[in-house]
Amino acid sequence: QVQLVDSGGGLVQTGDSLRLSCTASRGTFSSYTMGWFRQAPGKERDFVAAIKWSGSTYYADSVKGRFTISRDNAKNTVYLQMNSLKPEDTAVYYCARRRDYGLGGNPSNYDYWGQGTQVTVSS
Numbered sequence: 311q312v313q314l315v316d317s318g319g320g321l322v323q324t325g326d327s328l329r330l331s332c333t334a335s336r337g338t339f340s341s342y343t344m345g346w347f348r349q350a351p352g353k354e355r356d357f358v359a360a361i362k363w364s365g366s367t368y369y370a371d372s373v374k375g376r377f378t379i380s381r382d383n384a385k386n387t388v389y390l391q392m393n394s395l396k397p398e399d400t401a402v403y404y405c406a407r408r409r410d411y412g413l414g415g416n417p418s419n420y421d422y423w424g425q426g427t428q429v430t431v432s433s
Contacts, residue, residue, distance in 0.1 A: 312336055312422040316405050319427030322395055326431070330390040332405030332424050340383035343408035345420055346390045348401035348429075356401075357415025359390060360408070368413045373399075395431045402426040 318330040330346070345360035359379040360368045367379055378391040388405055404427075406420035 312338075312407055314405050314407065314422055314424035316403065316424035316427040319403060319429045321430045321432065323432050324396060326395050327391070327393045328395065328429060330392070330403055330405075330427060330429075332388045332390075334386045334388075334407065339386040339407075341411070343411060343413055344379075344381060344388040345406050345408060345415065346379060346388075346403060347406060347415075347417060347420075348399075348403045349426075350401040353401075355404070355417055357417070358403070360413050360415060361388065362411065362413055366413060368415065370415065392429070395429075397431050397433045400429060400431050402428050 313335045314332055316332050341363045343362045346358040347355050348358050349355040357370050361379045361381050376394045381388045405424045407422040408419055409421040
């Protein structure tokens with residue numbers, strides 16, 4: 311059973327930066343695609359970014375140029391560097407492991423999820 315632990319959220323101001331981390335324990339990490347999603351109150355869970363085992367990445371249009379996903383397979387950890395944060399980035403952020411080796415953002419293709427970390431951006 312894979313366990314994912316998200317961390318790094320917080321309260322920041324518009325234009326600030328944050329780095330989220332997600333560490334996997336138990337199970338395989340390095341060969342799977344990892345993703346980040348976010349969910350604002352009253353809204354559906356939206357795709358943010360994904361990274362394959364090879365390092366190939368894929369981003370939602372809303373975060374392109376501001377967010378960077380990366381991974382350290384030796385540490386079983388995936389990161390989300392978030393720069394130039396905006397109030398509309400406020401949400402609970404979740405990391406997830408994709409069940410296959412693709413790179414898409416459909417949540418139904420991800421089978422293990424972290425507990426979420428709150429990011430709040432004040433204006």
